[in-house]
Amino acid sequence: MPVRPSILQRKIVAQTRLFKVEEMHLEFANGAKRHYERLVSQGLGAVMVVAVNDQGEVVLIREYAGGMHDYVLALPKGLVEVGEDLLVAANRELMEETGYGARQLEPLTQLSLAPNYMGHKMQVVLARDLYPCKLEGDEPEPLEVELHPLDKISDLLGRDDFHEGRSIAALFIAQERLKQEDWSGKDWQELGGA
């Protein structure tokens, strides 16, 4: 295992409403010195939801994405609030953004964004046993909700508005998980379980 570089000095070089930039002076184990800049994570973290209905369809939203000044298709997601449990936050965001709630929620994975210059990690939650439930959110306009078969991710990849790395990773990981469950279920049934 390599030895992490020593942080010789660190200071905040810019701060805005959303972003805080830190400069670090580093010395690597071999003596090499570098100045790095990184975005410092603020808040309690974020959650992304892969909500799958009984027909095997996943719930996606199309929303305005300021970074690209365009509409983008992605999984519902949002920030965890003070004192809020991860799964509760996932269900709240799902209800606010898609009009569905889930009776079954479980942590699926954690995804980082750009570890070279960001500390952010997104918690991904798998949600099932869905029911209609709309909560009022703080969106400036209603989001478009789309349902897509989870086993047809390649169709989504062909769309111009579907390109967000974490959503794509989360969909593939959910698909693998559900396949595994399916196989385990079948093995069990074949052994005379069901």
Add this chain to the structure above:
Amino acid sequence: MPVRPSILQRKIVAQTRLFKVEEMHLEFANGAKRHYERLVSQGLGAVMVVAVNDQGEVVLIREYAGGMHDYVLALPKGLVEVGEDLLVAANRELMEETGYGARQLEPLTQLSLAPNYMGHKMQVVLARDLYPCKLEGDEPEPLEVELHPLDKISDLLGRDDFHEGRSIAALFIAQERLKQEDWSGKDWQELGGA
């Protein structure tokens, strides 16, 4: 199709060596007004490489990631230089970071990072027909290179140092692409082609 909000005003509110933050005053089609902040993309874009050898193994690197102050396993990647072709940039980064070059390179997909507040898109290149070739890069210390079977992504997902969303998405997309090619090849052989 929804109508994009109007940008009433925009200004740079912070700028550092690496980051430029822009504030936008937006008016949505329904009249709702919001202030958004976003990171403005600089440079000519970035490229990520899925390099697969003849044994079906993908080339990964472990490098220090300043955002997390820790070592992270991910696909090789880097910035495209002025006047540089995308595939040439991919091969250069591959040579610098892994010690392999590729005789066959093709664009695989584009992945965005966080479209809500970043405009960045990463070009992903599939590289094959590898050969040993080391180029000197600007890394502060040598990177660890690891080979992993591309059809065992789930093993990687179980590791603590493998969590970067775009790398995971790119590996699954490459796996799908190679499976499709494999099936087409088999169909063709079954039809008496080979």
